[in-house]
Amino acid sequence: MEPPARTSAPTIGELGESAVLARVLPRLRSGEASLLGPGDDAAVVAAPDGRFVVTSDMMVQGPDFRLAWSTPHDLGWKAAATNLTDVAAMGARPTALVVSIAAPVDLPVAVLEGIADGLRDALAELAPGAGVVGGDLSASHALTIAVTAFGDLEGRSPVLRSGARPGDVIAHAGARGDAARGLAVLFAEGRDEHGEPDAASAAAARERHPRLVAAQLAPRPPVAAGVVAALAGATAMLDVSDGLARDARRLAEASAVGIDFRRGALGADPLTALAGAEDHGLLAAFPPGVVPPHPFEAIGTANADAGRLTLDGEPVDTSGWDPYAGWDGVEG
Incomplete structure (x- = not known):
């Protein structure tokens, strides 16, 4: 410690x-x-x-x-x-x-x-x-x-993970992959000559990469968008804390649907967008024909291939964040 x-x-x-x-x-x-x-x-x-x-x-x-x-x-x-x-x-x-x-x-x-x-x-x-x-x-x-x-809930039904259906529009609100990029910056630039986390180095890294480091250390998730999605008729929703792909799989399994992401909707680095954790965005499903309300952006479609994730039809396999994976009990 x-x-x-x-x-x-x-x-x-x-x-x-x-x-x-x-x-x-x-x-x-x-x-x-x-x-x-x-x-x-x-x-x-x-x-x-x-x-x-x-x-x-x-x-x-x-x-x-x-x-x-x-x-x-x-x-x-x-x-x-x-x-x-x-x-x-x-x-x-x-x-x-x-x-x-x-x-x-x-x-x-x-x-x-x-x-x-x-x-x-x-x-x-x-x-x-x-x-x-x-x-x-x-x-x-x-x-x-x-x-x-x-x-x-203000009189509304809760939006569960299990309500998505084939044909639903899959949409996301918030940053995608920025927190993971910020963590990578801290590991690369926020340590001293012995490889230990260092406050001065981290502060300098934050000055060089303010958006990415802030996304990791002090995220600004779209909290108000949860009510917006509910009012727009979202059929399913969850917080994306462990990585977009990992959490999307949870929604897909709970709803017994598959999800096909559109590569072009995930930015220049779709794999980081899918794998990066701790952005704390919101992933939601909306009925076919519904235009996702701001700040949601359509990034894919639900289909009948239960529990399967694909990117433009190709299988997606990303692990995301697991608090126990690789943890050796040493405080850092």
Whole structure:
């Protein structure tokens, strides 16, 4: 594990839980759906629909991020963004987050303040009206951020992975392959002479490749497009977090359809677009004849060849992201 950078700010161990919360909570907003925010044993969140969408995700130092590459603001932003897109993929409007953080006791409290700022800013830009309504703090050898997100279906049926049918238009909203390209940049240019992740090198790489590195460290997914797709009649949808091909296969298997991608619709590097993970775009199916609404772009067609992916008719075989593949337990 990388040692935390020492600053003039006190550590969380020096301050204690109550003082840390007193510094972090004022940086957050509880959101429009919050009837009772942080301060009691549990929050109270409005659910006008009578149902709510709920999802959870976790970011662990080492397999999921490196402190030498990500700023605290990046971490908070990405923790929010990755959960908001899961809510959006159900066709719901995000309403609230519950955030729990476990951290080394010698971590400067400024890191948690930065994470809170990133959470707040991501919610303001990606899901206006949503907020952080509670959470927990604990101690750990590795910095870990766990987020549970809630969403409102607003009277609509949820958009599942299993609703696509042969003939449907397959469309995607968001970046395709940029996060993978950004990660490649960091591995190539964000390390010191010993091959270790290095903050100064990463900052320089970010200046040279701002769009790609930001796509990896602080993605800006099209969260609002989830509701747009639902209103336009999307038959199936999911968040593309593990790679376009890997997640498309999940939709294809759940819906018992095949998907044929159009090479020309995937850009100059279609294989990276298909294999690259962590863009957190949205993949959706729309009935035949429906023009996918902005920001969705048609990239293929569903067919009757259940579970099979093709690119202009040729088989597609890409692995995408698997958190356990190649993980040796060594924190980076």
